[in-house]
Amino acid sequence: MKIVAIIGSIRKESYNLKLAQFMQKRYQEKFTLEILTIRELPFFNEDIENNPPSAVIEFKRKVAEADTVLWVTPEYNGTIPGVLGNTIDWLSREDKVLFGKPSWIIGATPGFLGTVKAQLHLREILFSLSSPLLPGNEVYIGAVHQKINDDGELIDESTVKFLDSVVNNFLLWFNQQKG
Numbered sequence: 456m457k458i459v460a461i462i463g464s465i466r467k468e469s470y471n472l473k474l475a476q477f478m479q480k481r482y483q484e485k486f487t488l489e490i491l492t493i494r495e496l497p498f499f500n501e502d503i504e505n506n507p508p509s510a511v512i513e514f515k516r517k518v519a520e521a522d523t524v525l526w527v528t529p530e531y532n533g534t535i536p537g538v539l540g541n542t543i544d545w546l547s548r549e550d551k552v553l554f555g556k557p558s559w560i561i562g563a564t565p566g567f568l569g570t571v572k573a574q575l576h577l578r579e580i581l582f583s584l585s586s587p588l589l590p591g592n593e594v595y596i597g598a599v600h601q602k603i604n605d606d607g608e609l610i611d612e613s614t615v616k617f618l619d620s621v622v623n624n625f626l627l628w629f630n631q632q633k634g
């Protein structure tokens with residue numbers, strides 16, 4: 456199975472990026488996780504959507520070819536970060552690569568609520584784009600700065616255990632989707 460991870464942060468030391476990198480290693484026997492970069496995507500603009508820069512074309516191709524999208528996002532001002540909204544705008548138009556593409560979401564923040572509001576909004580957006588979303592299995596990682604060490608490893612045992620169960624639930628659900 457080929458999974459692409461879209462990270463809602465372009466910060467070099469992003470906790471959400473580190474989380475995706477941790478999952479990439481921990482679950483390498485179960486699936487291939489490619490972390491896509493959204494840093495090169497320009498602002499979405501209808502004037503250029505029919506003739507977008509190569510970064511957009513390549514990014515959309517990778518999403519189209521993936522079996523599923525894992526969204527790993529922080530929360531900004533009680534919602535998804537602007538860079539993630541911009542990314543979704545690109546993915547939502549023309550060839551609509553998210554249509555029918557299974558999705559699942561995780562998110563981390565140093566705050567205690569662990570991206571609850573951002574994920575609530577992201578779920579609504581994915582619903583409107585007809586991207587089927589893993590039901591339940593809500594992963595809100597609060598106080599993430601205390602749960603990831605300097606080597607980028609998730610060291611909070613209960614969070615790792617929960618993540619393991621969510622990954623298994625995702626795989627079961629994905630296989631059911633395929634019929």
Ligand code: FNR
Nearest residue numbers: 464466469470471472529530531532533564565566
């Ligand atoms: C934040 N942060 C934040 N955290 C949160 O839990 N709820 C929020 O609404 C916000 N709002 C917010 C707005 C802006 C503009 C910034 C820069 C930050 C804090 C945020 O969770 C923190 O910076 C994370 O570390 C960002 O994620 P990455 O880059 O570490 O993945």
